[in-house]
Structure formats: structure tokens, C-alpha cells
Amino acid sequence: MSTINTSSVNSATSNAQSQVQQAAQSIISGSTGNSSMDVATLVSALVNAKTAGQTAALKAKQTSDTTILSAYGALSSALSALQAAIKNLSDGTTLSTFAATASGKGIDPKAGAGAVAGSYTIDVTQIAASQSLSSAAFGATTQLGTGKLTISLGGKSMDVAIDSTNNTLSGIAAAINKAANNPGVTATIVTGTGGAHLVLRSAVSGAANTINVVASNVQNDAGLSSLGVTSTPGANGAASSIVSSDTNKAWHQSEGAQDALLSIGGIEARSASNAVTDAIAGVTLNVSSASVGNPQTLTVAPDTTAQNTAITNFANLYNTVVTTVNKLSSYDKSSKSAGALLGDSTLMTIKNALASIVGGGVGKGTSVVSLAHIGITLKGDPADGTLVVNNTALSAALSNNPARVAALFNSTDGIGAKLNKSITEFTRTGGIIDTRNSALNADLKSVTTQQNTLADYATQLTKQYQSQFTALNKLMATMNNNSAYLTALFGGSKSAGALATNK
Known part of the structure; x- marks a missing residue:
């Protein structure tokens, strides 16, 4: 159980007392005429003396609560990583891969x-292959006429309007590519020795996904009507064949649509x-x-390799949880330093619950199987609590006795299922970790409120003392001046004075 560090409180109190003693000397010096009081230092010392102990105690409490919250954060992170690792082990997914x-x-x-x-x-x-068609050659800037191209692929089609702004091959290709209802046909221009060719490709493979082009309402025809082509799927998934609308300007099928x-x-x-x-x-x-x-x-x-990896990863992440718990609950005799959760009952509950699951078996009577049966044992030092994986033994168990491994990690009461259920209870909203965190956050909120109240009190006290000691300083200054005048007039223990010498 974490406690507030009292040494910081004692140190703050001792320092405040020292400042008060120095301030008191200031008053004595001022009252004996040696100097005026250092009001600022005096006020600061007195206010600090009034508040130092409580300020230090609140700061220590704040530090303690924050440290414990951070510790629970580290623990929750380790538990979440372990839970993620055992998900497919707890539901049987990994062992059925x-x-x-x-x-x-x-x-x-x-x-x-x-x-x-x-x-x-x-x-x-x-x-399987995707159909690819290339048109006859045309001039790159030749205007082919106006009208409409209806392009279909695998039963879906789109209409592309061709007008004076896009009736070149490049314009037609751009219009096809940007069409909102394009069924999956891409268009490019390939320029060869004979001129420019419009190349149409299907985005999907398969014998049924053939490309068809129909030109209609053609005006000022200079080649637009020749862009019509009919594709026929091959029998039983074989490559498609084509028929061009203009045999003098025929399309070429560079690759047919076909099935695997x-x-x-x-x-x-x-x-x-x-x-x-x-x-x-x-x-x-x-x-x-x-x-x-x-x-x-x-x-x-x-897939014994994937299964081995998953089980080994589970063991490693369980060890991370154990290492985290051990660090948080440790005590170093030489340095007298303690872990943030030393003696914490919540931490001990979690540690014991997980250790009981991992160290226990699954099944009843002679059918009980444990981690030791698949080559995973506890480290030699009982206080350590981490697992050691014998990879050779684990691989042999996965290959030679998969039923035993499956029983150990069954989705009903297997080790993975039990750990998953236990971790869920620990980390859920309203669980023991959340309850502790809520209490700590409430305590931190209370500490902040008390700090603000104490700061307001210190401010009020500072104003009060400032006023009082400023007035006292003026009074002592007046008294010191009067004392000096009287001494000069009547004399003192070592002088005769002006009246005594008739000066």
C-alpha cells in the first residue's frame, strides 16, 4: 500500500522554521536601531511557516496519487496486450488454422x-485474363465526327457523348475514363508507326467480361462509326472473339477475355x-x-508454425504482465525504494488470479492437461513467476498431439478463455482497476481544490501581514529617530549631549 513521503513534509516544515528565525532577527535588528525590517522577507517567512507543512503534504499526496495512477496505467496496458494476444487462442481460431x-x-x-x-x-x-482491344490507326488530331458511343462490359453499359470538343482519339479516351457510370473500361492512346490507336482494357478478368462498343447518331463521320466492335465470349471459359463494325478499320484483340x-x-x-x-x-x-x-x-x-508463434507470443506477453507486477510491488533494501504498488491489494488480487489460471490445468481426473504438457513451465525461481518456453517440446506437441493442445486452449474453460474472462473483469468499466482509478482521480480533484483554497489563504495572509509589518516598520523607524534625537540632546552612556555641554 502506497504512503505519502513524510520526509518532504518534514523538510518543508524545517525550512519554514529557519526562515521564521531569520525574519525574527530582522525584527530584533529593526527594534534596536541597527536597520529597518526586511518586510518582504518577514512576510514571506511567516506565510510560508503557516502553509509550508500543508503545502508539502498536499504536493506529496498529489505525487503519490499520480504515481499510482501511472502504475495502474502500465498494468492495464500490459493486461490489454496479453488479452489481444490470447483472443484467437481463447476462441479456438488459432488452433484451427x-x-x-x-x-x-x-x-x-x-x-x-x-x-x-x-x-x-x-x-x-x-x-484468367482481361480483354484488351486496340482500334485501327487514326491521326492523333483527326476529328472523327460527332455522335454517341455506348460502351458495355459484362452486362453494364455507359453512353459517352462525342461532340466537337472531344471527337479526337485523345478526347474520346478522356471522356471514357471520366464517365461517372463507367462499368470498368479504361482507355489509353498508343501511337505507332501507322498512327494513333485507341486501346480499351477491361478492369476485370473472366470470359463473361467482354467489351462492346456501339456508335450511333454519327454526324460528319470521319472514322467515329468504325469504332464499333462486338465481342463474343468463348465457349466454356475460352478466350473471347471480336467482330468489327468496319472491316477496313478493324479492331485488334491483343488479349481475350477468358476464365482460369x-x-x-x-x-x-x-x-x-x-x-x-x-x-x-x-x-x-x-x-x-x-x-x-x-x-x-x-x-x-x-499451420503448426503459426500456432507455435501464437502460443509463444502469449507466454511472452504473460511474462510482461508478471514483470510489470513484480516491478510495481518490489522493494529494494539497499536503496530503501519501493514500487508504486507495494502491498496494494488490487495488484495482489490480479497477480494471484492470473498465476492460478496459468499454473492450473484444464480438464478432470486423468485427462487434465497443463502448460507443462506442451513444454511451457514456470521459471526456476518461484518468486519470479514468468514462463519458459521449450520450443522443441511445443513444436512436438503441436505436431504429434494437437488434440491435447486444443484441449488446453479450448474456447469454454481453456487457459486462454479463462485469462480473457479474468482480464475483462479486471479492466472493464466498474472493475477493480477502474474503481481504484476513479478513487485516485477523485482524490486528486480534492487535492487540487485544497491547494487552491490554501493559495487563496496564503494570498489573504500575505496582504494582512504586509499591512501590519509595514506599519510596524514605520513605527520602529520613528522610534529609532526619536531615540537618536534624545541621545544627541541629553547624552547617553558614552556621550554628554548638547544640553550638558551648552552647545
Whole structure:
């Protein structure tokens, strides 16, 4: 339990007493005619003597509360990091993850939710492609006429108005690209030896996503009508074909729209995208041209590497919590310095609860499994409380006895689930940490109020003493002047005076 440092209070009080003694000497000196009083110093010393002890006590309390709040902040941060690390362990997500690998080139598989262990022969015969068309050559600045171009892609279309302001190839390309309802067609100009070509590309792959262009209401035709083209999807996902509206100024298909074609264990499959997501449950097959004609084996197996990493990360972050707790509750005999939460009951409750979960087992009777069964043990020093991971033993447990690991981290009463529930209780609004923080913040608010009240009192006292001792100083100055006059007139112990010598 944290206490206010009384040494600072005692030091402030002692210093105030010393200042009062110096101020008292000022009064004595002034009253004996040696000098006038140092009113400012006297007032400051007296006010400080009245308030120093309480000022120091409030400051010490403020420092103590702030230090404890900071300590709870560090603890909450460590607990939150641990909770984030165990999320996928506590709900079973991590231990149900799979990894997919391909034996050859051109297939980059990714296993996700719903994947199951298995082995598959994959044979890719064609990858998906986006259609790309290039028009016949025209002069770069030739005005092709006016009218309308209706451009469609995969069942969606847009109308592009062509007038005298945009009826060159570059103007048409710009109008296509900036159209608000563009279905996914991009236009560029490529200039070759024969002139400029309008190039249209589909933003999406797949046999069904073909580009069609219809020119209508053409006036002053100088080539606009020849920009019409009809695309036909290939059968069974094969590459598309085209027919130009003007065979003398025909379009060229540089790449056809086509699906990815593959077989999985002899079962034919198609995909409009090269990210094949619906062929094997829970697995995405990312295929490229290197996979074509390169049959290979796909293996889906539990991702023990990711599982090992997740469990090791859990142990490391649990150790961060334990290290934080140990630091906050430590005491150094040589320096006599204590942690901010030494003896704090809230901290001890959290420490004991977490240690009980991590040190305990899951299950009943002979089926009880603990962290030690998968190669995670407590450090040799019982007072330390941190975990040590035997990576070889953990890897062996994940590979050879995954059911035991799954039981240890089951989503009902597994270690991850218990820790998650416990940490939630500690850190939630209204939980024990929040309750302590609320009390500390309320105390800090009270301290600030008391400091403001004390400051107002000091200001009032300063004015009062300033007035009183200024008047006293004037009185003593008058008395000293009168004393000097009388001594000069009547004489003193060492002088005869003016009257005695008839001067």
C-alpha cells in the first residue's frame, strides 16, 4: 500500500522554521536601531511557516496519487496486450488454422476459415485474363465526327457523348475514363508507326467480361462509326472473339477475355479470377502463367508454425504482465525504494488470479492437461513467476498431439478463455482497476481544490501581514529617530549631549 513521503513534509516544515528565525532577527535588528525590517522577507517567512507543512503534504499526496495512477496505467496496458494476444487462442481460431503449400511453381495457395486437411493434384490449363482491344490507326488530331458511343462490359453499359470538343482519339479516351457510370473500361492512346490507336482494357478478368462498343447518331463521320466492335465470349471459359463494325478499320484483340481453367483431382473447375476461391473449401488458389501445364500437389495441413508463434507470443506477453507486477510491488533494501504498488491489494488480487489460471490445468481426473504438457513451465525461481518456453517440446506437441493442445486452449474453460474472462473483469468499466482509478482521480480533484483554497489563504495572509509589518516598520523607524534625537540632546552612556555641554 502506497504512503505519502513524510520526509518532504518534514523538510518543508524545517525550512519554514529557519526562515521564521531569520525574519525574527530582522525584527530584533529593526527594534534596536541597527536597520529597518526586511518586510518582504518577514512576510514571506511567516506565510510560508503557516502553509509550508500543508503545502508539502498536499504536493506529496498529489505525487503519490499520480504515481499510482501511472502504475495502474502500465498494468492495464500490459493486461490489454496479453488479452489481444490470447483472443484467437481463447476462441479456438488459432488452433484451427491451416497452411496450404504447392509442390511446384505458379500456384500460391492460402488457407483460411473452413479449410480442412487434405492433399490434391492441381492441373492448370489456362489462367484468367482481361480483354484488351486496340482500334485501327487514326491521326492523333483527326476529328472523327460527332455522335454517341455506348460502351458495355459484362452486362453494364455507359453512353459517352462525342461532340466537337472531344471527337479526337485523345478526347474520346478522356471522356471514357471520366464517365461517372463507367462499368470498368479504361482507355489509353498508343501511337505507332501507322498512327494513333485507341486501346480499351477491361478492369476485370473472366470470359463473361467482354467489351462492346456501339456508335450511333454519327454526324460528319470521319472514322467515329468504325469504332464499333462486338465481342463474343468463348465457349466454356475460352478466350473471347471480336467482330468489327468496319472491316477496313478493324479492331485488334491483343488479349481475350477468358476464365482460369483447372482440374482438382480430376474434377474440372473454372474461375473468372486468378484468385480461385470456390474450388476447395477454405482455400484460395492464386494461379499465374507458370502453373499452366505444370501439374502439382497441393497440401493443406494444420499451420503448426503459426500456432507455435501464437502460443509463444502469449507466454511472452504473460511474462510482461508478471514483470510489470513484480516491478510495481518490489522493494529494494539497499536503496530503501519501493514500487508504486507495494502491498496494494488490487495488484495482489490480479497477480494471484492470473498465476492460478496459468499454473492450473484444464480438464478432470486423468485427462487434465497443463502448460507443462506442451513444454511451457514456470521459471526456476518461484518468486519470479514468468514462463519458459521449450520450443522443441511445443513444436512436438503441436505436431504429434494437437488434440491435447486444443484441449488446453479450448474456447469454454481453456487457459486462454479463462485469462480473457479474468482480464475483462479486471479492466472493464466498474472493475477493480477502474474503481481504484476513479478513487485516485477523485482524490486528486480534492487535492487540487485544497491547494487552491490554501493559495487563496496564503494570498489573504500575505496582504494582512504586509499591512501590519509595514506599519510596524514605520513605527520602529520613528522610534529609532526619536531615540537618536534624545541621545544627541541629553547624552547617553558614552556621550554628554548638547544640553550638558551648552552647545
